[in-house]
Amino acid sequence: MKAKDLKQLTTVELNSKAAELRGLVRDLRFKVTTRQNSKVRDLRKARRELAQILSALSANKQ
Numbered sequence: 001m002k003a004k005d006l007k008q009l010t011t012v013e014l015n016s017k018a019a020e021l022r023g024l025v026r027d028l029r030f031k032v033t034t035r036q037n038s039k040v041r042d043l044r045k046a047r048r049e050l051a052q053i054l055s056a057l058s059a060n061k062q
Contacts, residue, residue, distance in 0.1 A: 007059070
């Protein structure tokens with residue numbers, strides 16, 4: 001998701017997306033460590049998206 005798209009979302013929507021991504025990151029981390037998922041890139045993408053959303057949230061609070 002683009003940064004300008006994230007800026008248009010409300011804090012409630014950003015919080016719900018962050019919660020979804022936290023669950024996804026947790027699941028992917030377990031799959032990678034148990035070698036069920038060999039695509040580490042998926043984990044990196046999810047972590048990056050989560051960081052972008054958290055940055056947008058902190059920018060909205062200020």
